[in-house]
Amino acid sequence: MSNANPVDHALIGYVRVSTLEQHEALQVDALRAAGCARLFTDKASGKLERRPALDALLEQLRPGDSVVVWRLDRLGRSLRHLIDTVQTLEHQGVAFRSLTESIDTTTPGGKLIFHVFGALAEFERDLIRERTMAGLTAARARGRTGGRPTVWTPEKLRVARQLLDSQEHDIAAIARVVGVSRASVYRALRRT
Structure with missing residues (x-):
């Protein structure tokens, strides 16, 4: 000390x-x-x-x-x-x-320099955000969407629905049979 x-x-x-x-x-x-x-x-x-x-x-x-x-x-x-x-x-x-x-x-003068740096950093962040949004809009216009492709085929969804409707299988078992996570099963069945 x-x-x-x-x-x-x-x-x-x-x-x-x-x-x-x-x-x-x-x-x-x-x-x-x-x-x-x-x-x-x-x-x-x-x-x-x-x-x-x-x-x-x-x-x-x-x-x-x-x-x-x-x-x-x-x-x-x-x-x-x-x-x-x-x-x-x-x-x-x-x-x-x-x-x-x-x-x-x-x-x-030192404070001024730092305020200028701050304004430049904010301007750079805004430009990046603007370019990102423009790129996403252009991709959507061409029919492309972001994110991972779905693992759910119509066949997998049909099997999952049948297993759930039979009430003989829990979500974990359905996920193992279909080859996806439990969360994915919940999301897919909630959408249908």
Whole structure:
């Protein structure tokens, strides 16, 4: 536990290297030079959702602290993840700094840059959604529907209905005979 006065605001560094072959020395040196007394280090791919050191860092933050990274890509898995993480920090009263890109959310310029990033990420998400919907509409116009093809043939459906109507078989037995799951039997018989 630190002997620091609780009103002191800490610069806390976060280091991430993607592979075991990479070394964190460059990031550590830069963060120490920036004044970070504590560092949290993850040796994991940025694509991983859970990073233990980042989670530990986020749990220990206090309002007024600043999270410092060497480069933006060290913190976020994607632009959306980066923006969400920085917004979470902002809601906690924690600032964010990236040394390489010279972004500091305690300054008006730093806040502006992050709002622009957020707008771009939202625009990208909307474009993807729009393209997906247009593609689905075009496919439907050509008679194609999404999803897996049905395993139910008219013959299988007839057999399942006969077995159920005989009241000698339960749903599990019908599913085994027809070669489908119980849930599929329930859905198919509910539709007919």
